[in-house]
Amino acid sequence: MAGLPLPMIPHHITLFFIIFFAFSPLAKAAQHSVLSYGAKPDGKTDSSKAFAAAWAQACASTQPATISVPKGSFSLGQVRFQGPCKNRAILVRIDGTLVAPSDYKVIGNAKNWLMFEHVNGVTVSGGTLDGQGAGLWSCKNSGKGCPPQRRNDRYIFKVLIFLVNLFTVQSLEFSNSNNIAITGLASLNSQLFHIVINGCQNVKVQGVKVSAAGNSPNTDGIHVQSSTGVTILNSRIGTGDDCVSIGPGTSSLWIESVACGPGHGISIGSLGKESQEAGVQNVTVMTTTFTGTENGLRIKSWGRPSNRLLEISFQHAVMNNVQNPIVIDQNYCPGEKNCPGQVSGVKISDVTYQDIHGSSATEVAVKFDCSKKYPCTGIKLEDVKLTYKNQPAEASCSNAGGVASGLVQPTSCL
Numbered sequence: 001m002a003g004l005p006l007p008m009i010p011h012h013i014t015l016f017f018i019i020f021f022a023f024s025p026l027a028k029a030a031q032h033s034v035l036s037y038g039a040k041p042d043g044k045t046d047s048s049k050a051f052a053a054a055w056a057q058a059c060a061s062t063q064p065a066t067i068s069v070p071k072g073s074f075s076l077g078q079v080r081f082q083g084p085c086k087n088r089a090i091l092v093r094i095d096g097t098l099v100a101p102s103d104y105k106v107i108g109n110a111k112n113w114l115m116f117e118h119v120n121g122v123t124v125s126g127g128t129l130d131g132q133g134a135g136l137w138s139c140k141n142s143g144k145g146c147p148p149q150r151r152n153d154r155y156i157f158k159v160l161i162f163l164v165n166l167f168t169v170q171s172l173e174f175s176n177s178n179n180i181a182i183t184g185l186a187s188l189n190s191q192l193f194h195i196v197i198n199g200c201q202n203v204k205v206q207g208v209k210v211s212a213a214g215n216s217p218n219t220d221g222i223h224v225q226s227s228t229g230v231t232i233l234n235s236r237i238g239t240g241d242d243c244v245s246i247g248p249g250t251s252s253l254w255i256e257s258v259a260c261g262p263g264h265g266i267s268i269g270s271l272g273k274e275s276q277e278a279g280v281q282n283v284t285v286m287t288t289t290f291t292g293t294e295n296g297l298r299i300k301s302w303g304r305p306s307n308r309l310l311e312i313s314f315q316h317a318v319m320n321n322v323q324n325p326i327v328i329d330q331n332y333c334p335g336e337k338n339c340p341g342q343v344s345g346v347k348i349s350d351v352t353y354q355d356i357h358g359s360s361a362t363e364v365a366v367k368f369d370c371s372k373k374y375p376c377t378g379i380k381l382e383d384v385k386l387t388y389k390n391q392p393a394e395a396s397c398s399n400a401g402g403v404a405s406g407l408v409q410p411t412s413c414l
């Protein structure tokens with residue numbers, strides 16, 4: 001080797017070529033079909049180990065890597081896709097369906113079904129995730145003994161919440177990861193949340209379809225928290241809880257072209273559940289359609305001391321027969337337990353509603369229920385037109401201040 005002229009090439013040029021080839025489309029990603037690791041597309045053989053093995057190879061590769069999941073139905077228990085990896089370009093291309101065990105008790109002790117952690121530069125493209133949640137939902141809806149209701153607001157004590165969260169089973173979670181894309185994925189019938197983005201930076205969710213029964217408990221479509229720079233585009237979400245739920249520590253979130261229904265709408269909060277939690281900032285929700293949902297655009301914070309603020313913009317939304325099209329609830333206190341009579345410490349300011357129109361299923365289409373101690377400030381209503389039974393709907397305000405411009409119907413109560 002010593003005789004080669006390589007040392008003649010200046011280091012920065014060598015480096016240039018290494019970087020060029022690593023990131024150019026010419027660089028051939030190593031292909032890892034799950035079939036060659038023993039996965040069986042027969043809908044019954046447990047393929048968890050094969051998926052984990054394919055991931056281990058892709059993650060250890062110093063070159064970009066592709067994991068391919070061909071057509072067919074793959075039965076999977078919990079799979080953890082853990083980083084950090086040796087490369088920053090792993091594509092998981094799914095043509096088939098991944099099916100969770102129908103007996104929820106099988107993965108009832110894991111927090112997630114499919115969990116990506118500490119990864120950088122991962123794309124999940126295509127495919128269907130079938131959470132087979134119906135068994136768990138009917139058990140919960142029956143009120144009989146089944147795993148405790150995770151994230152349920154009845155569990156007001158931290159210790160209980162902690163214990164209960166140990167039993168959470170969400171379909172797909174990305175946690176503490178950067179530069180993530182989820183495209184063209186369908187998620188069906190999750191046991192709990194469908195897709196969770198937690199502690200991430202730069203995530204693009206695009207062309208996703210979520211569906212679960214309108215009465216399925218705690219099946220939020222996409223949940224974002226403690227994350228910066230998340231974009232959710234062109235997605236259709238029909239489920240039993242929030243279509244998109246936005247938790248503490250979310251900033252620079254962009255949601256555009258999302259259709260929601262059935263479901264509980266796009267919801268910021270609940271915030272202020274923990275006294276020392278991060279705020280929510282810079283959220284834009286554009287061009288959304290809500291059909292037959294419980295809420296449209298909702299902000300809710302617990303009626304408890306806390307100290308956070310928001311800057312939110314809702315633009316171009318269509319409401320079709322939505323029970324509560326526009327809501328700010330600063331006195332959220334389910335069951336009136338542990339917080340009755342207390343005021344929210346979440347300071348809500350600079351919330352814009354622009355070009356929101358359609359029909360409300362109840363008389364009050366705009367409701368700003370803010371706390372006396374920390375009134376909502378800087379609310380802007382512009383070109384809002386909401387009807388109830390083809391008549392102008394009503395608006396209700398307490399402790400809410402701001403301005404209205406353009407046509408605003410119901411008449412602004414700010």
Ligand SMILES: *[C@@H]1O[C@H](CO)[C@@H](O)[C@H](O)[C@H]1NC(C)=O
Nearest residue numbers: 229251252253254282283284
């Ligand atoms: C707000 O979020 C958008 C993306 O949604 C981002 O482009 C913009 O830079 C953010 N603004 C600030 C001040 O962080």
